[in-house]
Amino acid sequence: MDKIKLAGDSIWxxxxxxxxxxxxxxxxxxxxxxxxxxxxxxxxxxxxxxSTIITVYHNLPWEIYTDTxxxxxxxxxxxxxxxxxxxxxxxxxxxxxDSVATFDMLAKQ
Numbered sequence: 808m809d810k811i812k813l814a815g816d817s818i819w820x821x822x823x824x825x826x827x828x829x830x831x832x833x834x835x836x837x838x839x840x841x842x843x844x845x846x847x848x849x850x851x852x853x854x855x856x857x858s859t860i861i862t863v864y865h866n867l868p869w870e871i872y873t874d875t876x877x878x879x880x881x882x883x884x885x886x887x888x889x890x891x892x893x894x895x896x897x898x899x900x901x902x903x904x905d906s907v908a909t910f911d912m913l914a915k916q
Contacts, residue, residue, distance in 0.1 A: 808843040808866075811880025815840075819870040819900070842867050842877055844884060849912070860898065861885065861910045869903040881910055 815838050843866040850860050863881055871877055882895040894913040902909045 808845050809884055811842045811844055811884070812876050813839055813841055813871070813874050814876030814879075815874070816876075817871055817874040819872050839867060839871075842871065842880070844880070847881070847885060847888065858911045858913050861895065861912050863908045863910065865906055865908060868905045869908075871908070872900055872903045873897060877908070878910070881908075885912070 817838075820838055845864040847864070848862045850862065861881070865871075865877075878895065878897060882893070885895060886892050895910045896913075897903075898909040898911050
C-alpha cells in the first residue's frame with residue numbers, strides 16, 4: 808500500500824445540517840493525516856463522455872470526499888503506477904463509499 812498525505816480540508820468530515828446538528832459519522836473524530844491506498848482500477852464510463860472512472864481502494868471512511876490532498880495523491884500515484892499523466896478529480900458524492908473512492912480521469916487531448 809502507498810500512503811497519501813491528506814490536506815485536512817474535506818467538507819464532509821464534520822458536516823452539519825441546516826439546524827446545526829452533526830450529520831457526519833466522523834463528527835468530533837480526529838481528521839487523519841494520511842491515507843493508505845491499495846489497488847486502483849480503471850473503467851470506461853457508460854455515458855459517452857471523454858473521461859474514465861478510476862476506483863481507488865483505501866483505508867478511510869467516505870467522508871474523506873473532497874480532500875484536495877487525497878485527490879492530488881491519487882493523481883501522483885496513477886502517474887507513478889501507469890506512466891500516464893491525466894487530470895483527475897472526484898466524482899459525485901453519491902459514488903463514494905467507505906474504503907472506496909471514485910475519480911473522473913479526463914482524457915488528454
